[in-house]
Amino acid sequence: MEEDSTGYSPSLWKELTDLGWAGLMFPEEYGGAGYGFVELCVLMEECGRALLPSPFHSTVLTFGLPILLGGSDAQKQHYLPAIASGSMLGTLALTEPSASFEPSGVSVRAEARNGGYVINGTKLFVLNAHTADELLVAVRTSDDGGPEHGISLLLVPCNASGVEITALSTIASDRQYEVSFTNVEVGADALVGSLNQAWPILKQTIDRAAVAKCSEMVGIAQVAFDMSVDYAKNRVQFGWPIGTFQAIKHKCADMVIDVDGSRFITFRAAWLLNEGLEAAKEVAMAKAWTSDACRRVCAQAHQIHGGIGFTKEYDLQLYFRRAKNGEVFYGDADLHREVVAQEIGL
Incomplete structure (x- = not known):
């Protein structure tokens, strides 16, 4: 798909929309499933695990969501059912x-x-x-x-x-x-x-898209961790699996702390957004922490794997490059630390 001119499989996209994924968080009156933002973030974590190439994020989160938030009834009736059915793409x-x-x-x-x-x-x-x-x-x-x-x-x-x-x-x-x-x-x-007066719509959209991207990075980090633990158990050096060496064990411990910490802070922000509660600080905290944590996990994974982790034939490089992409989308960790500082009065 990296070399494909479209960048995703239209037939796979049809399968996903037939399952109702594109309309997951749209109300039933617009052809959606009527679920909430937390459920969407569960789905986004799985998309991160699979590195799913699709127009889901651009069409549903950055195009459909602002229409749902601020569009006229005529616009909602026209666009949202089309997005939910997979017959329209937007960004x-x-x-x-x-x-x-x-x-x-x-x-x-x-x-x-x-x-x-x-x-x-x-x-x-x-x-x-x-x-x-x-x-x-x-x-x-x-x-x-x-x-x-x-x-x-x-x-x-x-x-x-x-x-x-x-x-x-x-x-x-x-x-x-x-x-x-x-x-x-x-x-x-x-x-x-x-x-x-569109900025409030955009701000709500950016917040949700950023947390959805965090969910995707949690999935990426989880796979990088799982790959590393499996490799550490099976790669033998000096007569022992490398996972028995303290240097490797502690790297894996740091990684799982980052993965689980990212999941917790991300879904906390997602729940607040889903409930319509104030979440500016929590969204910024999630993006700041998860951006850095996912990069750390993928970097540690490369260290554990050694040279094989840097080859194109091995999947780890795919996760590392997408972790770097997610790190800067919707603002990097430094930008969101500034937001957190402002939210606590500094």
Whole structure:
């Protein structure tokens, strides 16, 4: 799938949507299963274990969720059943050359014109833009007030005139794209939520997407740990399994502490979000801890495996590269430590 032009199997995607995964957390009235965010995070952990290549994260979490949170009833009726059934793919175009997930990072302009909007600018790191039917684009429609004011969300067909999509090279070989907009015109009905008031929708989306990414990293770390313990039990050196040596045993102990700690802190944040409780600190804590912990686990796994762990024929490198990808998505550990510090009054 890393070498495939699509990056995932459409037939497998159909199987997953037939199981109801894409509509897992959408209400039943929109063709979903009516489950909550915690259940989705359980699924995301398993996706991390399998390194599932699919448009699930981009379509369900970054495209469908903001429509569920802030879309009109007509938009929900149109998009959510299509997402749940697998007949539509979408993605969020948020980040720009600043790579910021803060409101100040949104500078792509959309000007009101002829009863609609005209978009100009460039977005980066847009997941699965090459297969998406529509983009949900964060744009700046006003400069009045602070950076959180003046941000709007617009739906843009990927085949609209003036949209150009260019592939980016990434360490995880996932499908991220630069999307440029040159005088792209959309109608007034493309607006999701209220004009100039989209940041609260985006913030809720980013928080949930970040915790879902943490769940995925928990699955990645679990497999890296399991592979390492199994290898330590079976790799013999100096007449003994290497797992009998204290240096290896303590590495494995550190790894399981990181894995279980990540799972606990991630699902704590997921539960708070699911219950509609204040979770800014807990979300930031989960992303800060899990980003570093997953990287540590994968790095220790490479140390335990030695040279074989760095070969392309061995699966460990696949997990390490995706752990690095997850570490920086939705902000790295340093950014989220700043959020935690602010939340505790520093």
